[in-house]
Amino acid sequence: MVTLVSDDGAYGGPTSVATGQLEECAARGHEATLVSLWQGRSPAPARIGAVALRTRPARSLLPGRFTGIMHPLLVRDLWRSMGQADVVHIHAGRDLVSLAALAVAALRRKRFLAQTHGMVEPRRAALVRLFDRVYVPLLRRARGCLVLTERERLALAQVIGPGGPSLLTLPNGVRPDRDGAEGHWHRDREVLFLARLHPRKRPESFVEMAALVHRRVLDARFTLYGADEGSLPAVRRLIASHGLTDIVSYGGALDHAEAVRAYAKAAVYVLPSVDEPFGMTVIEAMSAGTPVVCTDGCAIADDLARRGAAVVTDGSPSELADAVCGLLADDERRHALVSAGRRAVEETFSIHAVTDRLEEIYRRLCHIGCTE
Template sequence: MNILNICAYTWDIGGPARIIYDHAGVAIERGHKVTILSPMSPNDRLYPAPAGVTLVPVLRTPPISRVFREYSAPLYAWLKAHIHEFDIVHCHGIWHFGSLAPFLLDQKVRKVVTIHGLLDKWAIRHHYWKKKLLSVVLQKRLLNRADLIQINNTDEEGDLLRYLGHRHPNVAIIPNGIPMAEFDVLPPKGQFRAQHGIPAEQPMILFMSRLNIKKGLDLLLPAFRDYVARHPNARLVLAGPDDGYQDTTEAFIRDHNLHDSVTLVGMITGDDKKAALADADVFVLPSYSEGFSMAVLEAMAAGTPAIVSDRVGFGEVIRETGAACLTDLTPDSVADSLERVLNNDAYQAQIRQTGQKLVRERYDIHVVADQLLAQYQRLLTRA
């Protein structure tokens, strides 16, 4: 198969770029061809592409791209010239130009759309009127024309039904995956702490995601303020790029005199990310809305006990298996969860072991990537 992925394939986009990277690597292993078409701005940093994958960056076209996400005249021109070369065009996300343009061109090539959590009620409320207008004009009509809609979980199934008003005829539930083998050997304990001046005996709480209110920072910060009042030795590490909430975060730290207890380290990747997970006593993501959180999968794969909301994309599985500590979306609940995990060694060990087992059995990238490739093949053989 010749597969085209369309997504802003940059470091700043977060999980979708990593998801495409991992799936593309398996597709190449299986003998398929993969191209990634990525709208970007001049200062964006492209995510690396797996060996054998063709990466095509195209510039966004301002000022329209400031209103209509990812609008790019070069993207449209490239698609117009090349879309007929592909068997599958896979659009990642909705509400942006790259998820609409293929439907405006070739009518024959099979088109797949992954929702990535963007029909969640919280996500819909964000920029509501812009999304409402886009829905009326184009988005619903074109989504109905997709040959396959990939969702990550049953929650997204309900979101899709509510949005369209009827069941789409071709929907596949395929979760995100992660290369479990990458976490078999982690950097030595203490490496991340030494880099950032965090003593070995200091309990380290790790938040590793974009600094965005959607990620629950408005819950975590007051929860940590209350926790550290009872446990003054605790340290909160915020690892992620600014996505609209860093000024508010820094103001909270300043107003509550938390300079010695909170460390912002910016985005971390590769071995630095693994070193942080290896040194953390607990990972926390009380998110309001996720398609299927790669950060949570990474924490579990690394054996880091996790505190998460049930909105991270596989909350029901976590509830059924006990693979992490589930918190309600309130500061008090997050603070209580910190108490429960950090002060109970047996419970820490339980969720660490259960989380790793869950990822290994259900979410290894080869397992889930083969499910997606099978869906592609089914589309091509369908009459």
């Protein structure tokens, strides 16, 4: 279960992770079904690859872009799907869909896993505390919670409290693109931003960086892709104020296949975000053979820096610009970064390695369910 599948990838990493995990499980012979809400210009597909997709159209029942979306008949879909399942895996945020999935799993007496993707952290707002009175006791009934990083482990432990489920580390994974790195040297001199246009992703800093790079590298071009979550007006104002209308463009939201093509043609991928729980787009770019510039606010930045797989900055436009200019000017440096990024994906962040670990967890969960 994941909250939302859409044709523009609006829900971001959790949906990408859920579909990637299930597609790999299906490739290994498991019967896989994804239950979710759907949002798009066209009807929802019946399948994503070999994965059956069971959806209902998203309806806004409460304020909040994702928090309050729901469809009453999704509860019936969850009930039926969980009844047939050996393993229930809930990609859970603080939202109505996740709450419904946790409640159905509890009522069905299913042993389930929850994966929170950094979305469940301590919050003091009154509405969150009220929501958590119902949500947290259900989350505590999970047989295990999958976390990405030590930081997420500590934050989730604060929310769940002592005596909760085991917190199991599981990185995100992508399918390695073995052709991506080979074609890197034929790419355009395009610098790419591909993420939600949300204040935490800091697309304005990307534009400020572009203005600095343009003074030094006149033929570089810059493109932003992603669903707007409030930052697009500021981005457009900055582009106009810096006189960059022919240099920086916004291409809207992309589906997964379009995103892969965007990575594959870019010379550099830049993610200026802070408090980034993981950085799924970072490993997607590395898999495509694209050099990555990120910030020390990305949860996997230290690991990537140790491997020499990304240029890690403090996130300021000046440091981002220095990193981009350095990569555009140095073929040897770009080649080293691409090679190290590719190794990091294959060794740690490939969907194959991640699903090996996930299958172990699933089998242990099934074994517990059969023997208790």
